[in-house]
Amino acid sequence: MLSASNSQMKEFDYKELITATDQFSPSQLIGKGSHGYVYKALLDHHKIVAIKTPSSLPLSPPSSSSSSSSSSSSSSSSKSEQTKKLENEINVMSSLPSNQHVLSFLGHAEKKLMVVEYMPNGSLHHLLHVSASPLPTWLKRIEVALQIARAVHFLHGKGVIHRDIKSENILFGSSWEAKLADFGLAVDLEEGDKMRPAPAGTIGYLDPCYTSPENLSTKTDVYSYGVVLLEIFSCRKAIDVSRSPSSIVDWAVPLIDGGRIVEICGRGEGGGSDVFRGMNVRLLRIAARCVSGDVESRPCLGEITAEIVACMAEPLKSLPLWMSVLRRVVRLKRRKKRLRETLTWPGQTCRVW
Numbered sequence: 001m002l003s004a005s006n007s008q009m010k011e012f013d014y015k016e017l018i019t020a021t022d023q024f025s026p027s028q029l030i031g032k033g034s035h036g037y038v039y040k041a042l043l044d045h046h047k048i049v050a051i052k053t054p055s056s057l058p059l060s061p062p063s064s065s066s067s068s069s070s071s072s073s074s075s076s077s078s079k080s081e082q083t084k085k086l087e088n089e090i091n092v093m094s095s096l097p098s099n100q101h102v103l104s105f106l107g108h109a110e111k112k113l114m115v116v117e118y119m120p121n122g123s124l125h126h127l128l129h130v131s132a133s134p135l136p137t138w139l140k141r142i143e144v145a146l147q148i149a150r151a152v153h154f155l156h157g158k159g160v161i162h163r164d165i166k167s168e169n170i171l172f173g174s175s176w177e178a179k180l181a182d183f184g185l186a187v188d189l190e191e192g193d194k195m196r197p198a199p200a201g202t203i204g205y206l207d208p209c210y211t212s213p214e215n216l217s218t219k220t221d222v223y224s225y226g227v228v229l230l231e232i233f234s235c236r237k238a239i240d241v242s243r244s245p246s247s248i249v250d251w252a253v254p255l256i257d258g259g260r261i262v263e264i265c266g267r268g269e270g271g272g273s274d275v276f277r278g279m280n281v282r283l284l285r286i287a288a289r290c291v292s293g294d295v296e297s298r299p300c301l302g303e304i305t306a307e308i309v310a311c312m313a314e315p316l317k318s319l320p321l322w323m324s325v326l327r328r329v330v331r332l333k334r335r336k337k338r339l340r341e342t343l344t345w346p347g348q349t350c351r352v353w
């Protein structure tokens with residue numbers, strides 16, 4: 001069970017955060033989700049942070065009467081879904097110890113505003129599907145897959161199920177390190193006394209076997225993680241209605257089963273390259289197991305993490321081959337140079353191919 005263990009967490013003054021976002025100025029708005037807005041803010045004149053608010057945001061601190069009445073059963077039942085989601089996010093994040101692959105929680109103001117680290121390089125979804133800049137290298141993409149696998153492994157170790165793993169919730173920091181964000185739907189599985197919530201998540205990433213509250217397990221996240229893996233490999237969206245089949249899972253799994261890896265990874269450094277082929281086959285097989293309809297056969301995050309680490313070492317195995325090619329090229333160049341020196345004398349040039 002989670003305990004209040006985030007030692008870096010701070011309770012902020014509501015007014016201070018309003019000032020830091022320039023009264024929630026539209027110019028400071030950096031993201032909109034279905035449940036709230038995210039603003040860029042400057043704290044103490046030097047620290048850039050992100051502040052998440054429900055969309056039904058009060059521009060002044062909630063009055064003491066309203067905050068005391070919010071604990072009464074009648075008003076808590078009338079709380080908007082957005083406020084509840086943010087409150088849940090604050091509760092879960094404030095209870096988790098910090099982890100390098102999870103967005104850092106910095107604090108909150110009256111559980112109505114949440115302060116987290118600012119991620120300046122956008123989301124994985126933007127990078128794969130929106131951005132005009134070139135795609136990250138193959139190895140960088142695998143590294144992102146590993147970082148997120150580690151984040152989810154960490155959460156599962158703490159008894160937390162994220163329930164909303166998707167490329168939009170994977171954000172990049174200043175050094176392009178990937179972190180898992182958006183804990184609005186997260187559930188602490190070990191809180192036995194609490195009723196489990198109704199199934200929720202994002203279409204395209206939501207485990208089709210998660211049909212009732214009791215079905216929730218770590219394998220629910222494994223399914224969504226598998227969809228993200230397929231997305232990373234193919235650069236195809238989880239759901240793309242302009243294609244048939246529209247679901248990435250329905251499209252990719254038969255191709256993986258049929259060994260048609262190039263059709264998923266493309267011909268570039270992905271599927272076409274000998275160096276990466278063995279690694280891709282293994283990783284795509286893992287992705288296919290993650291999205292399996294047989295929940296029991298899905299791997300756990302520990303196994304996934306270990307497999308990705310092993311796969312990343314795979315290209316190194318073919319290094320001796322590369323080295324010998326390199327050595328031959330160097331030897332050839334030297335021989336050419338010697339030949340040139342033998343065939344030329346001062347003032348004359350000779351071309352040697």
Ligand SMILES: Nc1ncnc2c1ncn2[C@@H]1O[C@H](COP(=O)(O)OP(=O)(O)OP(=O)(O)O)[C@@H](O)[C@H]1O
Pocket residue numbers: 030031032033034035036037038050052103116117118119120122123164168169171181182184
């Ligand atoms: N810490 C951050 N730094 C920079 N941008 C962020 C940060 N947190 C969120 N964003 C941006 O704001 C968007 C919305 O944030 P978030 O996903 O947390 O909201 P949400 O309402 O919970 O979303 P959802 O629709 O998935 O429920 C993100 O997709 C991202 O682009």
